[in-house]
Amino acid sequence: MSDFPFRIVGFDLDGTLVDTAADLTAAVNHALALIDRAPLSEAVVRPMIGLGARHMLEQGLLATGGAEEGVVDRLYPDLLRYYEAHIAVHSRPFPGLTAALDRLDALGVRTAVATNKAEGMARKLLGELGLADRMAAIIGGDTLAVRKPAAEPILAMIAQSGGGGTAFVGDSIFDVMAAKNAGVTSIIVRFGFLDRPAEQLGGDHVIDHYDELVPLLAGL
Numbered sequence: 232m233s234d235f236p237f238r239i240v241g242f243d244l245d246g247t248l249v250d251t252a253a254d255l256t257a258a259v260n261h262a263l264a265l266i267d268r269a270p271l272s273e274a275v276v277r278p279m280i281g282l283g284a285r286h287m288l289e290q291g292l293l294a295t296g297g298a299e300e301g302v303v304d305r306l307y308p309d310l311l312r313y314y315e316a317h318i319a320v321h322s323r324p325f326p327g328l329t330a331a332l333d334r335l336d337a338l339g340v341r342t343a344v345a346t347n348k349a350e351g352m353a354r355k356l357l358g359e360l361g362l363a364d365r366m367a368a369i370i371g372g373d374t375l376a377v378r379k380p381a382a383e384p385i386l387a388m389i390a391q392s393g394g395g396g397t398a399f400v401g402d403s404i405f406d407v408m409a410a411k412n413a414g415v416t417s418i419i420v421r422f423g424f425l426d427r428p429a430e431q432l433g434g435d436h437v438i439d440h441y442d443e444l445v446p447l448l449a450g451l
């Protein structure tokens with residue numbers, strides 16, 4: 232449909248497309264257990280997600296007694312191995328996502344992903360959930376030399392999706408900053424892994440459910 236105001240809708244992954252908190256928490260706790268640290272609850276880990284798995288591990292270590300660099304280096308491969316083997320045990324798309332993607336498809340809008348998750352992990356997770364083939368581009372935290380909040384992942388996502396007016400949907404300050412840096416409209420999902428109230432993230436708009444996404448975008 233030619234009068235829809237966006238040609239591309241981009242999405243963050245963790246906390247935006249997919250609720251990955253339980254599987255990421257299990258991976259952090261696997262790493263913590265290797266050095267006899269106590270496990271963390273999912274509620275504590277959720278706001279640690281968004282800058283990549285290594286950052287999440289550092290935060291998990293800090294919360295349980297300290298994050299010496301050597302310990303992070305040693306545990307990070309263990310965390311990744313565990314996570315890759317258990318990547319979609321509990322992880323599922325947020326409610327209404329599939330229907331929203333169907334509506335965007337029907338409007339001829341391209342959908343794409345820019346995540347700080349490693350690209351291989353993002354492709355594996357999206358593949359297991361049947362979402363990978365729906366995405367015109369999947370840019371990961373290690374795809375380029377820089378990650379969100381830099382503009383480049385958003386700009387690469389737009390270029391690989393064929394270019395055009397873009398909105399970016401996310402759940403963190405890094406998503407909002409990356410969208411602003413790239414000059415595109417930002418939408419915050421209130422159901423994501425927020426580290427502060429949604430309104431304080433500085434996004435252009437907030438949605439409470441995926442049912443609101445297409446009507447919101449259509450009116451912009």
Ligand SMILES: O=C(O)COP(=O)(O)O
Pocket residue numbers: 243244245246279280281282283284287345346347348349403
């Ligand atoms: O922290 C991560 O692993 C990536 O998070 P993102 O998909 O929210 O960018």
Ligand SMILES: [Mg+2]
Pocket residue numbers: 243244245246247280281401402403423424
């Ligand atoms: Mg996120």
